[in-house]
Amino acid sequence: MTNTTMDPITDDSFPDRARAEEIAEKVERFVRDVVIPYESDPRRDHHDCPTDELTQEMRAKAREAGVLTPHIFPEGGHLSQRGTAMVLIRSGLSPLGPLACNTAAPDEGNMFLLGKMGSDLIKERFLKPIVAGEKRSAFFMTEPSQEGGAGSDPSMMMTECHKDGDEWVINGRKAFITGAQGAGVGIIMAKAPEGASMFLVDLPNPAIQIDNVPNTMDSSMPGGHATLTIKNLRVPEEQMLGAAGDGFRYAQVRLAPARLSHCMRWLGACIRANEIATDYVNRRMAFGKQLIDHEGVGFMLAENKIDLQQCQLMIDWCASVLDRGEQGGTESSMAKVAVSEALMRIADRCVQVMGGNGLTEHTIVEQVFREIRAFRVYDGPTEVHKWSLAKKIKRDWKRDNG
Structure with missing residues (x-):
């Protein structure tokens, strides 16, 4: 089949274009030669999402090929957004490509956020295993609409948190949390007296109960889109991202x-x-x-x-x-x-x-x-x-x- 991938870049005005092109070419070869044959692999969950077993098998091959998390560098740098586009478009040539190359949502956005805003502790404990493709992550923001919670309007957030000594205590409900089932890292948004705040937590956690994972029309993301309850979740103060109210x-x-x-x-x-x-x-x-x-x-x-x-x-x-x-x-x-x-x-x-x-x-x-x-x-x-x-x-x- 003819390769019809087109170059999204219109000029040479960004400094990492050559590096991005080299990475993008490697990613495209890997997706076409290695990932596409996995599209018929039967290892799927009840929602027809790829299982973690399948994901980790593909990631092992991506690691070996040098295309795992290819837009983030070992020294901690990150491709420009224009360079990232060249790479992520290629990873998307298969619905399994972003999973295999660790460029999928929500991990890709979470890695970007933690890389920009995380403390040294947060980067070492939470960001590092996501970048390495060892753990998946989830971003806990959306809440059940039937309960009046936050959706497209985050100012409606009902999940609350309060300080108790050196810890924060979080209570609330979340919905459509992509990848929560099976994730190893969670970023939780909650409303403090100072305003919306974010916290990093290890998953699974007994204080976070997954209530259901509805079947939805999309099926490319492991763990589906869960509805869950957070009850008296205690988080050490150093696991807050930034300060209270920065959310x-x-x-x-x-x-x-x-x-x-x-x-x-x-x-x-x-x-x-x-x-x-x-x-x-x-x-x-x-x-x-x-x-x-x-x-x-x-x-x-x-x-x-x-x-x-x-x-x-x-x-x-x-x-x-x-x-x-x-x-x-x-x-x-x-x-x-x-x-x-x-x-x-x-x-x-x-x-x-x-x-x-x-x-x-x-x-x-x-x-x-x-x-x-x-x-x-x-x-x-x-x-x-x-x-x-x-x-x-x-x-x-x-x-x-x-």
């Missing part, structure tokens, strides 16, 4: 790059789905000619090519904003909306041009469709980001018109 500020440090990382990985998946669809319509005959020669089919692939290129340019633009040291909240919201909606169109067209074959488990196309549909909701639904952008437009108008 929302730290969440912003994590969220903009994490949104963009999702765009990178799922762009890789849609590039691969489009490869599969392109191969299919060039081999399949119907009504006396190849499917590609029917305009209704050929035009859909032409639209895919346009959308793929637009996604890459949007990712590169937002990454360049983050690389300048800007917070990038507005830009990442714009990228998240534009890329997730374009990827949905791409995935849908891939299913459509393949007909019945696009609905089966015989290729990853139907899974990519499901995963992208979920992506339009997590890390902020499209409508929430549009609402936030509209509020900024109004603020800017008031500022400019006094």
Whole structure:
């Protein structure tokens, strides 16, 4: 099959491009040669997510190939966001690629946050095993909506914490906590008198009870998306990330790059789905000619090519904003909306041009469709980001018109 991965970088204006290109090429070879054959591996849980056994087996091979956590360096450095895009897009060429290479959510975003904001103790005890691919992590922010808890609006947070001597005591409920089941590290957001705060904890912990792991349409993340109860969880003061009240500020440090990382990985998946669809319509005959020669089919692939290129340019633009040291909240919201909606169109067209074959488990196309549909909701639904952008437009108008 022809390699149709496109370079998302538009110029040579960032210093680590050569290093990023070298890493990206190694990651792509590993995903195509080693990871893709695992897509038919039956080791899946009740939710059809890869088991930890399967994940660790792939990570052992990634470690041997030198592509485990490839965007974070042994000396502690990190590729630029533009360089990270080159690598994460390649890791996303298989739904299993981010797991194998340790570039998956929520670990990738958690590693970025702890690398930026963690104390020496937190980096050694909690960050190091995540970077090494030995432990998975979970980010405990979202709460059950039916109980009035925080979702897209974190100011509604109901999970509370209070100081008791040299420890903090946390109580509350959380929902849709990706990867909580089977995770070894947790980052918990809770409301202190000073404001939202973050804590690092070892998992599992008897004070954190997983109530259920619902079946959801996406199935690429081990551990699913758990609902759980936190009851009298005691955390030593040194395991607080920063100071009490820093939680929302730290969440912003994590969220903009994490949104963009999702765009990178799922762009890789849609590039691969489009490869599969392109191969299919060039081999399949119907009504006396190849499917590609029917305009209704050929035009859909032409639209895919346009959308793929637009996604890459949007990712590169937002990454360049983050690389300048800007917070990038507005830009990442714009990228998240534009890329997730374009990827949905791409995935849908891939299913459509393949007909019945696009609905089966015989290729990853139907899974990519499901995963992208979920992506339009997590890390902020499209409508929430549009609402936030509209509020900024109004603020800017008031500022400019006094």
